[in-house]
Amino acid sequence: MILAWRIVSAAYQESAFTGDGAKTYGGRWNSKGVPVIYTAESLALASIEILVNLSSAKLLDNYVKIPVHFEENLVQALPFKDLPSDWNNRPVSQSTQILGDKWFKEQRSAVLRVPSVVVPEEYVYLLNPVHPDFTKIEIGTPVAYHFDTRLIKKDDQRRVLVRPR
Numbered sequence: 001m002i003l004a005w006r007i008v009s010a011a012y013q014e015s016a017f018t019g020d021g022a023k024t025y026g027g028r029w030n031s032k033g034v035p036v037i038y039t040a041e042s043l044a045l046a047s048i049e050i051l052v053n054l055s056s057a058k059l060l061d062n063y064v065k066i067p068v069h070f071e072e073n074l075v076q077a078l079p080f081k082d083l084p085s086d087w088n089n090r091p092v093s094q095s096t097q098i099l100g101d102k103w104f105k106e107q108r109s110a111v112l113r114v115p116s117v118v119v120p121e122e123y124v125y126l127l128n129p130v131h132p133d134f135t136k137i138e139i140g141t142p143v144a145y146h147f148d149t150r151l152i153k154k155d156d157q158r159r160v161l162v163r164p165r
Contacts, residue, residue, distance in 0.1 A: 002075065004039035004068045004125045005046040013064050013142045019129045028092045029100030029114055029126055036104060037127035039068050045122050051151060052118055060147045067140035068125075074133050075125070076109035088117045100126065110134050 008016045015021075019035025026032040040046035043065060054060065084095035103112050103126075110133035112126040128134060 001069050001071060002041075002125075004041055004070070005043045006037065006039045006066045006068060007043075007046045007050050007063055007145055008066070008142075010062045010064050010142070010144070013066070016066060016142070017127070017129060017139055019127075026092075026097065027100075028096050028117065029112070029124075030104065031094075031097045031101050034101050034104050035129055036100065037129060039125045039127060040116065041123045041125065045116055045119055045124070047147065048118050049116065049124070051147075060151075063145045063147070064142035065145035066142045068127070069138040069140070070111055070125075070136065074109060074136060075111040075113050076103065077113040078103075078115075080115065083115070087115075088120070090117075104128055107131055110137060 006016055012021070017037055019037050022030050022038065023033060023035040026034075027036065027038060029038075030036040038049070040049055046065070050063075078099065084093065084099070086093040087096050100112065100114075103109070107128070107130075110128055110131040112128070113123050114126065116122050116124050127137060
């Protein structure tokens with residue numbers, strides 16, 4: 001059984017597994033209009049994925065962590081050799097969105113394993129909430145999650161994330 005993690009603002013914990021956020025805004029592996037749920041293979045990677053996309057340290061308050069369990073047979077892995085050359089571009093490349101959208105539309109699996117851009121040696125798991133096997137994914141209970149304050153530094157009387165560029 002695979003364990004993955006989802007970290008979300010507590011305000012969105014009730015809708016954390018609908019795919020509505022990614023459907024509204026799009027993501028690296030999905031276009032707007034496609035509901036996908038992003039999880040990570042470790043709590044540390046899930047934390048980093050939140051931090052790199054955060055616009056303000058003030059937003060780090062009031063998060064929850066949610067464990068997700070699923071069997072290996074629900075997963076399709078996207079190997080590095082099949083990734084487009086611009087898979088890790090910033091801003092997000094349309095080619096990765098096309099790959100994720102195709103996986104979603106073809107209903108290939110309930111889960112797609114893709115490399116993390118932040119830590120390419122680790123994986124992000126995309127969940128397809130409309131796949132028939134989505135019901136086989138076990139979603140745990142949300143628990144309060146607090147980011148370590150050492151991830152934040154004071155700068156000019158305001159808190160900012162430590163984000164090397």
